[in-house]
Amino acid sequence: MTERIALFIDGANVYAAAKRLGWNFDHRKILEHFGSYGTLHNAFYYTAVPPQVDDKQKRFIDALTYMGYTVRTRPLRESTDEHGDTHRRASLDIEIVTDLLTTEGRFDTAILLTGDGDFERPVEVLRARGKRVVVASIPEMTSYELRNAADEYVDLGSIREQVERPGYRLPSEQRGADSRPFYVTAPLTEADER
Numbered sequence: 001m002t003e004r005i006a007l008f009i010d011g012a013n014v015y016a017a018a019k020r021l022g023w024n025f026d027h028r029k030i031l032e033h034f035g036s037y038g039t040l041h042n043a044f045y046y047t048a049v050p051p052q053v054d055d056k057q058k059r060f061i062d063a064l065t066y067m068g069y070t071v072r073t074r075p076l077r078e079s080t081d082e083h084g085d086t087h088r089r090a091s092l093d094i095e096i097v098t099d100l101l102t103t104e105g106r107f108d109t110a111i112l113l114t115g116d117g118d119f120e121r122p123v124e125v126l127r128a129r130g131k132r133v134v135v136a137s138i139p140e141m142t143s144y145e146l147r148n149a150a151d152e153y154v155d156l157g158s159i160r161e162q163v164e165r166p167g168y169r170l171p172s173e174q175r176g177a178d179s180r181p182f183y184v185t186a187p188l189t190e191a192d193e194r
Contacts, residue, residue, distance in 0.1 A: 003038030003132075006107035007031070008096055009069075010114035011047035017115075017138045017156055025156075026165035028067050033162045034111045037134070041106050044099050045069040048076045048090035072099070097122045104131060111136060112150075117143030124149050 009030070018024045031043055045064050049057060064071050074090040093116070100110060100122050110126055112119060115137035123133045123146065135146055136154035147153050156163070 003108045004041045004106065005035060005038045005109050005111060006042040006103060007034050007040065007044065007111045008100060008113065009043075009045045010092065010096060010112075010116060011045055012092075013114040013116060013137065013141065014156075017141055020138060020141065021157055021160075023160065024165045025163050027064060027069070029163045029165070030113070031067060031069075033159060034134075034136075037109060037111065040068075042099075042103055043067075043069045044072060044096070046072045046074075046092040046096055048092065049073045050076050072096075093118050100126060104129060108132060109134060113137065113156075115142030115146060117145045120145040120149045127151065 007030070009027075014025060027045070031040065034040070047061070049061075053061075061071050061073070072092060072095045074092050074095070076090045096112075096114075096119070100112075104110075104126060109132040111134045112123070113136045115135070119135075120143070123135070126133050127149070132151045133149070134152045134154060135142065135150040136156055138156050142153070
């Protein structure tokens, strides 16, 4: 029997990994690469969106949907800290955990593209229920606890040939260093509330 695969992509985390690596991911190739682990049954992509979604952002979400992803979005929230700095963020952790646990009957292996340590406990729960969990990210952005909880770890840098979108510049490179792409959230610090 072929292993049933489900893919869960933390869009902000994958974008941050792409910035660190200096190249971008082709989301269709990601589907193909990780789908080759068995038969792909589900593919979820989680991303934050600003209150006013422009045409470019809508096209990105539509393209992901057309590729076969179920796209989950949350609005970005802006807050200003005591220093007057504005931060934009939207946590999609609850959506990811909800989908991991409510769709577990449809997969044998969950592939989680994130390095966020907040997923350690849900990964442990899935493994206790007999599921195999693969975590894929880059080492410098992957918590030790999450990597330790998973059955397998994939360094996204090591599969560049299979998942890169060649010749494509990251949106932040196209618009200048000060602007942030719509699907990126600011990194949370320990002082931030979730």
